[in-house]
Amino acid sequence: MARSRSQTGPDDETLWNQFRGGDENAFARLYQNYVQTLYHYCAHFATDRALIKDCIHDLFVELWKHRTTIGPTTSVRFYLMASIKRKLVRHLTAEQKLVSQDDMINGRRVGDTLPGADPSHENLLIAHEEDSYMTDCLHQALDKLPRRQREAVHLRYFQNMSNEEISSLMEINIQSVYNLIFGAMSNLKRYVTLENVSL
Structure with missing residues (x-):
């Protein structure tokens, strides 16, 4: 699980604001702090590990690209998890894999349960x-x-x-x-x- 504060560095809100200002090191730290958290969270919705990795990669590419227009947040973890969920839903819906967007929103099960937590x-x-x-x-x-x-x-x-x-x-x-x-x-x-x- 990602921590809101690393042992030797600033908290995530500070890193977020530094990243928004163009700090590449802060951006890299955020990625390191949350990549595993996002991966495990996505595993609840998809069994396609390559798709999960692609979505996470795409999310961080988009974050860096739009860093100057992204607003502040008091919960980096919540922001990233909500963002990756939206992105994954769009991919699954577009490719008709595993579940439809309606299934995701309304919580209906499709087939058997998905793989468990690590x-x-x-x-x-x-x-x-x-x-x-x-x-x-x-x-x-x-x-x-x-x-x-x-x-x-x-x-x-x-x-x-x-x-x-x-x-x-x-x-x-x-x-x-x-x-x-x-x-x-x-x-x-x-x-x-x-x-x-x-x-």
Whole structure:
């Protein structure tokens, strides 16, 4: 997960403003801070890894190209995640891959659930449990979640976003955020129990 402040440098809001002023080093730092976060987030919507990488590359190219007209932001992470989601939706819709834009907006599932979060992120969710068998069981359980539940869990527990931020990013109301997370937790408990392991 990307940090809002690096160990040895300025916070992201400062880097953002420096990048807007044409600072190439600040731009490079922002890319390094967020490329993995954006990649893992996109993996909830597409299995085409090359497409994900292309979208991220295109996003940063466009950011640099339009840096003089981009406004300030108090949440670089939210800005970038919202931007990459819009870009990915446009690509998937245009190429008719995996899901349509309507599916993305309304949260309808298409086919089976998509690949789960990276195991290193799952470890954050189960930091109290180091056992590898427990990790494997949770990974399998996450794979079984509906896409929208998985997205909500990823944003809440892996990205530490507030319910208000999740509501805005997913374009749903706060109650729907609560419902998705509650449903995900209930499903995880049920799925892991099926694996004879308790949460």
